[in-house]
Amino acid sequence: QKEVEQDPGPLSVPEGAIVSLNCTYSNSAFQYFMWYRQYSRKGPELLMYTYSSGNKEDGRFTAQVDKSSKYISLFIRDSQPSDSATYLCAMSDNYGQNFVFGPGTRLSVLP
Amino acid sequence: DAGITQSPRYKITETGRQVTLMCHQTWSHSYMFWYRQDLGHGLRLIYYSAAADITDKGEVPDGYVVSRSKTENFPLTLESATRSQTSVYFCASSGAAASPQHFGDGTRLSIL
Numbered sequence: 014q015k016e017v018e019q020d021p022g023p024l025s026v027p028e029g030a031i032v033s034l035n036c037t038y039s040n041s042a043f044q045y046f047m048w049y050r051q052y053s054r055k056g057p058e059l060l061m062y063t064y065s066s067g068n069k070e071d072g073r074f075t076a077q078v079d080k081s082s083k084y085i086s087l088f089i090r091d092s093q094p095s096d097s098a099t100y101l102c103a104m105s106d107n108y109g110q111n112f113v114f115g116p117g118t119r120l121s122v123l124p
Numbered sequence: 125d126a127g128i129t130q131s132p133r134y135k136i137t138e139t140g141r142q143v144t145l146m147c148h149q150t151w152s153h154s155y156m157f158w159y160r161q162d163l164g165h166g167l168r169l170i171y172y173s174a175a176a177d178i179t180d181k182g183e184v185p186d187g188y189v190v191s192r193s194k195t196e197n198f199p200l201t202l203e204s205a206t207r208s209q210t211s212v213y214f215c216a217s218s219g220a221a222a223s224p225q226h227f228g229d230g231t232r233l234s235i236l
Contacts, residue, residue, distance in 0.1 A: 045222050056214050056227030057167075101167070109155075109221020116166035 016040055019102055019115035028124050032089040036102035036115045039083065043104040043111075046078050048087045051099045051117070060100075061087065092122045127151075130215050130228035137205055138236050145200045145231045147215030155218045156198040157225060158182075158190065160211040167214070173198055174221070205235045 019036045026032055034048075045064055049057035061076040063069045069076045075088040085104070089096055102115040128149040137143050147156065158170040159182075169182030171190040179190050187209060189201045198217075202209055212232050216225040 047224050049227075054230075054232075056216075056229045059224045059226065062224050103224075105222040107222060109223070112222070112225070114167045 017102065017104065017113050017115040020118050021116060023119040023121060025121045025123060026092055028092060028094060028122055030092050030122070032092050032096070032120060032122075034087040034089075034100050034102075034118050034120070036085050036104075037083055038085075038104060038113075040104075040106070040111065040113075041080075041083070042106040043080075043113075044107050045105040046076070046085050047103040047105075048074075048076055049101040049103060049114075050096075051101060053098075057101055094122050094124050097121045128215060128217055128226055128228040130213075130231050132231060133229065134232045136234045136236065139205055139207060141205050143202045143205055143233070145202075145213055145215075145233070147198045147200070147228060149196055149198075149215075149217040149226075151217060151219070151226070152195060153217035153219050153226075154195070155221060155223075155225075156192065157216040157218075158188070158198070158200045159214045159216065160184065160209075161214060161230075162211050170200065170213075202233075207235050209233065210235045 017038045048061040050060045051057040066080045073090045077086040099117040099119045101117045105112040131146045157172045159167045173179045173192040212230045214230045216227045218225045
């Protein structure tokens with residue numbers, strides 16, 4: 014079993030849809046959770062950064078962490094074609110000894 | 125502009141040649157990282173550095189060499205390039221070990 018799993022997609026949704034992207038993990042030591050967005054031919058760009066369990070909202074984006082289920086989610090409301098990208102989750106323990114990226118989910122938002 | 129810059133953006137070379145990929149950051153971040161990104165494998169850590177003159181191996185270090193004489197620079201050298209090293213290489217930096225990493229736009233390397 015991989016340390017972090019993520020549905021590879023591709024995921025296609027119509028413009029305006031609510032998108033749910035998910036990651037599961039196995040290491041209970043992870044405390045910091047991140048979501049990155051990567052456009053084609055660009056580097057990953059930090060989107061959301063959360064610590065421990067709970068929700069964090071930033072505009073149309075909401076990050077949710079459920080440590081008891083070892084499950085994190087990124088919700089995108091009112092999705093736009095400009096949201097079309099690959100989304101990677103990432104997580105780390107408290108000391109950064111184990112910093113892991115998920116394989117990414119490709120999202121296409123169709124106009 | 126502040127940020128992280130990789131050069132070159134594209135490089136084509138032949139097997140057996142030595143090639144160096146450059147990475148420069150202006151944030152004075154302590155940590156710097158090199159990843160390769162391949163279809164089906166995601167991001168894989170090659171080497172990282174916690175500070176100047178401190179480097180350590182990641183998941184896939186074989187065939188690569190790094191150095192970090194200055195905080196802001198972290199070059200990656202392929203001493204004798206092989207076709208299996210054809211990939212997109214990303215450099216990243218962070219202020220602390222568990223902090224989010226900030227990425228450059230990558231170097232697309234093709235080895236013929």
